[in-house]
Amino acid sequence: MKLKEKPTWRELPFACCIPEPGNSVYYKTGDWKTLKPVVDKTKCIKCGTCWIFCPEYAYEEDEYGYFESNLEYCKGCGICARECPAQCITMEEEVVE
Amino acid sequence: MSVTQRPKEAYLNVFAYRMAPREEYFTRGHRACQGCGPALGLRHIMKAAGRDTIVVNATGCMEIISSPYPYTSWAVPWIHVAFENAAAVASGVDAAIEALQRKGKLPRKKINILVIAGDGGTADIGLQALSGMLARGHNVTYICYDNEAYMNTGVQSSSATPFGASTTTTPAGKVSFGAGYWKKNVAAIATAHNVPYVATACPSYPLDLIRKVKRSFELKGPAYIHLFAVCPTGWGSPPELTVRMGRLAVETGIFPLYEVEFGRYRLTIDFPQGLRPVEEYLKNQRRFRHLSPEIVQQIQERVTAEYQRLKTMEKVTQG
Amino acid sequence: MAKRTGIEVSIAIAEAARQADVDVVSAYPITPQTHIVEHLAQLVADGDLDANYITVESEHTAMSACVGASAAGARVFTSTSSQGLALMNEIVYLASSLRTPVVMALANRALSGPISIWNDHSDVMNERDTGWICIFANNGQEAYDLTLMAFRIGEDKRVMLPVMINFDGFILTHVIEPIYMFDDDEIADFIPPYEPVIYLDTDNPITMGPVGVPDIYTEAKKQQEVAIRESRSVIDEVFDEFAGRYGRRYRAVETYKAEDAEIVLLAQGSVIEAAEAAVDVLRDQGKKVGAVELRLWRPFPFDDLREVLCGTSIKQVVVLDRCISFGGPIGPVLSEVRSALYLEKDKPMVVGVVAGLGGRDIHLEEYIEMFRIGEECLRTGKDAGEEPELVKIVGLRE
Numbered sequence: 001m002k003l004k005e006k007p008t009w010r011e012l013p014f015a016c017c018i019p020e021p022g023n024s025v026y027y028k029t030g031d032w033k034t035l036k037p038v039v040d041k042t043k044c045i046k047c048g049t050c051w052i053f054c055p056e057y058a059y060e061e062d063e064y065g066y067f068e069s070n071l072e073y074c075k076g077c078g079i080c081a082r083e084c085p086a087q088c089i090t091m092e093e094e095v096v097e
Numbered sequence: 098m099s100v101t102q103r104p105k106e107a108y109l110n111v112f113a114y115r116m117a118p119r120e121e122y123f124t125r126g127h128r129a130c131q132g133c134g135p136a137l138g139l140r141h142i143m144k145a146a147g148r149d150t151i152v153v154n155a156t157g158c159m160e161i162i163s164s165p166y167p168y169t170s171w172a173v174p175w176i177h178v179a180f181e182n183a184a185a186v187a188s189g190v191d192a193a194i195e196a197l198q199r200k201g202k203l204p205r206k207k208i209n210i211l212v213i214a215g216d217g218g219t220a221d222i223g224l225q226a227l228s229g230m231l232a233r234g235h236n237v238t239y240i241c242y243d244n245e246a247y248m249n250t251g252v253q254s255s256s257a258t259p260f261g262a263s264t265t266t267t268p269a270g271k272v273s274f275g276a277g278y279w280k281k282n283v284a285a286i287a288t289a290h291n292v293p294y295v296a297t298a299c300p301s302y303p304l305d306l307i308r309k310v311k312r313s314f315e316l317k318g319p320a321y322i323h324l325f326a327v328c329p330t331g332w333g334s335p336p337e338l339t340v341r342m343g344r345l346a347v348e349t350g351i352f353p354l355y356e357v358e359f360g361r362y363r364l365t366i367d368f369p370q371g372l373r374p375v376e377e378y379l380k381n382q383r384r385f386r387h388l389s390p391e392i393v394q395q396i397q398e399r400v401t402a403e404y405q406r407l408k409t410m411e412k413v414t415q416g
Numbered sequence: 417m418a419k420r421t422g423i424e425v426s427i428a429i430a431e432a433a434r435q436a437d438v439d440v441v442s443a444y445p446i447t448p449q450t451h452i453v454e455h456l457a458q459l460v461a462d463g464d465l466d467a468n469y470i471t472v473e474s475e476h477t478a479m480s481a482c483v484g485a486s487a488a489g490a491r492v493f494t495s496t497s498s499q500g501l502a503l504m505n506e507i508v509y510l511a512s513s514l515r516t517p518v519v520m521a522l523a524n525r526a527l528s529g530p531i532s533i534w535n536d537h538s539d540v541m542n543e544r545d546t547g548w549i550c551i552f553a554n555n556g557q558e559a560y561d562l563t564l565m566a567f568r569i570g571e572d573k574r575v576m577l578p579v580m581i582n583f584d585g586f587i588l589t590h591v592i593e594p595i596y597m598f599d600d601d602e603i604a605d606f607i608p609p610y611e612p613v614i615y616l617d618t619d620n621p622i623t624m625g626p627v628g629v630p631d632i633y634t635e636a637k638k639q640q641e642v643a644i645r646e647s648r649s650v651i652d653e654v655f656d657e658f659a660g661r662y663g664r665r666y667r668a669v670e671t672y673k674a675e676d677a678e679i680v681l682l683a684q685g686s687v688i689e690a691a692e693a694a695v696d697v698l699r700d701q702g703k704k705v706g707a708v709e710l711r712l713w714r715p716f717p718f719d720d721l722r723e724v725l726c727g728t729s730i731k732q733v734v735v736l737d738r739c740i741s742f743g744g745p746i747g748p749v750l751s752e753v754r755s756a757l758y759l760e761k762d763k764p765m766v767v768g769v770v771a772g773l774g775g776r777d778i779h780l781e782e783y784i785e786m787f788r789i790g791e792e793c794l795r796t797g798k799d800a801g802e803e804p805e806l807v808k809i810v811g812l813r814e
């Protein structure tokens with residue numbers, strides 16, 4: 001169930017509570033960024049540092065143990081690139097088609 | 098060492114981060130600024146607290162960015178009532194759950210009650226409620242995320258604002274160097290309540306933070322954790338340096354990481370090789386840009402003395 | 417079975433909370449509420465009430481803890497007075513907007529300054545628009561009965577709102593009255609266990625009190641307004657059930673010898689009994705006078721009031737306010753009664769007086785003076801008297 005952003009007063013849940021836990025995942029913050037992280041997997045040591053230090057937990061681990069930022073959420077802060085011990089993340093400009 | 102170089106300890110135990118809990122109870126899609134230290138801290142805190150947690154959030158950045166209707170970033174039961182009363186609301190939650198479980202109206206299971214409040218909501222307007230909660234012995238962990246000012250309302254000073262920082266109500270000017278008072282030590286105030294557990298923490302040390310939150314819930318009774326959390330927006334620091342700056346605050350002794358369990362002090366991250374000069378921490382922040390070498394020297398002396406005092410406390414109480 | 421017992425009204429109110437088997441009591445001492453909370457603390461200490469009594473460090477915390485405890489699913493009781501309620505004010509609004517059905521026994525007392533521990537209604541009037549159900553008791557029996565009913569009303573799933581029971585400080589709190597008290601199991605039957613609509617449940621996590629962005633704030637307020645308006649039918653149901661079970665009937669608006677009266681005095685709280693005595697004196701003199709009690713203050717009983725006052729023998733109402741609306745329309749009760757009648761065609765004139773501030777006794781002659789003011793208005797045809805905006809204080813030393 002996706003809650004309406006503009007409900008009528010009858011549709012608004014009791015006491016305007018939000019009955020759906022963690023539904024901010026529907027709210028994509030990816031378009032806040034000007035730079036995006038790009039991981040060079042050839043250098044990545046799969047340590048998870050990028051994952052632990054991302055305030056958005058944009059990083060997701062794939063089946064091979066690599067971490068990659070989900071750009072729908074990444075705000076482009078650059079913490080991951082700064083903290084990666086293998087220095088394999090670069091912040092690159094977002095190219096809009 | 099310049100901040101563009103990577104610190105050595107970042108390489109230590111680097112794979113240990115993979116062992117941190119994977120569950121996220123503070124979910125993405127929140128509206129914190131890029132590189133927000135408190136939001137990063139919340140992620141770690143919620144990993145430690147886990148599913149069976151009730152969060153009471155004070156008004157402030159973390160409440161605003163996590164709950165603009167219809168979106169919530171909370172995957173655990175959460176309540177916001179007002180700015181200064183999170184400790185009081187949590188006291189009620191604790192009393193209720195205890196009574197309802199005793200009376201058989203709720204199944205007996207361990208529920209972690211967690212307060213999340215800013216430094217303004219803790220050191221200033223909420224100090225009385227916090228003191229009451231600690232004194233009454235509620236089973237609550239109170240975490241103050243300290244971004245050293247009222248950020249949500251536009252970077253006004255709080256009593257946790259550090260000496261010399263320029264804020265919108267302690268602006269540096271022709272005749273002023275910013276906040277002319279020393280940061281209030283709320284962890285010390287909490288410790289004076291003789292509660293089982295008090296700690297300081299920082300999201301730049303996620304495993305230390307996670308361990309401390311877990312420990313606070315293991316011990317029966319109230320706990321207070323003071324979380325140093327870098328705010329790029331309010332401090333005028335580059336967002337990518339959030340984690341680095343937290344580390345520098347610890348490495349310079351500006352914000353030592355320690356815990357006090359039943360009165361026994363322990364520095365959980367220590368630097369036997371010595372502290373870095375405070376200047377390394379101060380220099381990347383717009384709020385300190387105006388500081389004269391004399392003021393920096395005053396800060397240095399104070400930090401060195403405070404760190405020494407902590408070391409002494411550690412020695413004396415560990416005995 | 418009910419036993420008639422000579423008991424201090426404060427103790428009876430505390431006993432009502434015990435009989436309701438509250439889970440959490442959170443309160444901060446203030447005269448003249450103290451005997452209520454002291455007795456509750458003793459009940460808990462003796463194991464006669466299985467509740468957690470939170471010894472808070474302020475009323476602000478008292479109300480905050482009530483909201484937290486209620487949000488966690490507990491039945492919650494608190495009591496305060498005057499400055500205590502004023503200090504709670506911020507959170508009083510939260511209790512209603514979060515729909516936490518806290519029950520509060522309010523020992524009415526004047527607001528500072530100058531500081532006064534004595535009775536008037538300035539404390540409750542300050543909270544008029546907080547979204548609480550608000551009922552007045554005019555004697556100890558009513559205070560006990562209404563405290564019991566407050567749990568039924570507030571916790572009804574169709575309502576889920578906090579309830580404030582008002583009774584005059586000292587005048588009621590500190591007197592011993594013969595009160596019919598019910599057996600515990602009778603009350604257990606009348607007040608079933610509390611079942612929250614939503615609560616802080618780790619198996620079903622919800623977010624309570626999110627940011628009310630402009631897109632929903634208005635809708636949230638409308639929801640609250642509908643809830644308190646619709647609580648009226650539940651209040652009547654509970655009054656009816658209470659009357660059926662126990663034989664005492666409560667009404668939103670009570671009347672005394674008003675059926676054929678031309679002039680009535682309208683008031684709230686314990687003064688109504690003295691006003692009735694004045695009515696008797698004047699009736700003996702052949703005057704057609706009566707008294708009207710506005711028992712239910714929120715939700716405001718518009719229809720009941722119109723039914724009593726409009727299209728009847730009543731030509732003049734004298735409203736007694738126990739509180740001044742500084743620089744405004746004399747007192748809050750006057751302005752509400754007037755506006756309730758505004759659209760009516762066949763309505764009486766309404767004049768307002770203020771009396772009994774900060775514990776000042778209102779003597780029989782003063783009630784008679786209030787009726788005289790009414791008579792004067794009626795005689796001159798000047799609805800609100802010669803100077804309509806002048807705050808007419810009866811019992812003032814000029």
Ligand SMILES: Cc1ncc(C[n+]2csc(CCOP(=O)(O)OP(=O)(O)O)c2C)c(N)n1
Nearest residue numbers: 156157158180215216217218246247248249
């Ligand atoms: C009683 C009251 N006074 C003032 C405010 C306005 N206000 C809201 S949040 C805030 C500052 C919060 O500062 P802090 O606790 O440090 O949290 P931060 O915003 O920095 O995360 C203020 C002053 C309020 N909401 N309530």
Ligand code: SF4
Nearest residue numbers: 044045047048050084
């Ligand atoms: S921090 Fe760098 S090395 Fe470690 S997993 Fe992420 S990308 Fe790979």
Ligand code: SF4
Nearest residue numbers: 054074075077078080
């Ligand atoms: S740039 Fe920031 S938000 Fe984006 S993935 Fe890296 S740490 Fe996360």
Ligand code: SF4
Nearest residue numbers: 129130133158328330
């Ligand atoms: S102002 Fe600071 S604390 Fe608040 S959301 Fe932005 S970065 Fe975080």
Ligand SMILES: [Mg+2]
Nearest residue numbers: 215216246248
């Ligand atoms: Mg702050």
